[in-house]
Amino acid sequence: MRPSDAGRMPAAATVFVMSQRTDTFDLGRLRLTSGEGRRLDLDVHVDPFSYGGSQYSVDPELVRARLDVSRTTGSGWALRLRFEAGVTGPCMRCLEPAQPSFAVDAYEIHQPGTADEEMLSPYVDAEGAEVDLEAWARDALALALPAQLTCRHDCAGLCPECGANLNEEPEHAHEAAPSARWAKLSELKFD
DSSP, X not given: OOGGGTTOOOTTOOEEEEEEEOSEEEGGGGOOOTTOEEEEEEEEEOOOEEETTEEEEEESSEEEEEEEEEEOSTTOEEEEEEEEEEEEEEOTTTOSEEOOEEEEEEEEEXXXXXXXXXXXXXXXXXXXXXXXXXXXXXXXHHHHSOSSOXXXXXXXXXXXXXXXXXXXXXXXXXOOOOOGGGGGGGGOOOO
């Protein structure tokens, strides 16, 4: 670096790396003015959760997340949270272990002083100084999940009659039950 470049930092070098667990982040310490922004790489804890009546853990429990923070006019914030995480628990079709991974990309706006309630993020405190990353990351991951968590995209599930795993027995079948309309005929005895 030349002496004339000392003290100058290129605009792209606004990434702060923090290696400690960050469940809440003090936005005020960034000292951003209107129109300025920062990108932070943080480690955020995500609690296990119940989904569809089953317990799922998050892997890793401490996810590496990227937080983009921009100061808006007044005392507002535009926030973006991105990370990848997997969940571990039972497949909702065959009950075997499932470990799908998901990419999360969530946005929040916090613009106090407006009449619109949607402009106030539930993750930013009333003073607009601190963001609850742990709650936001957990909720953002939950919203990224599909309706069913499965061990694989083409999971065949369980046989509704006997409970056999149809992934292990793809040719599994049962003889069709007779129609209820003809059930009385099966009671006839021919001598």
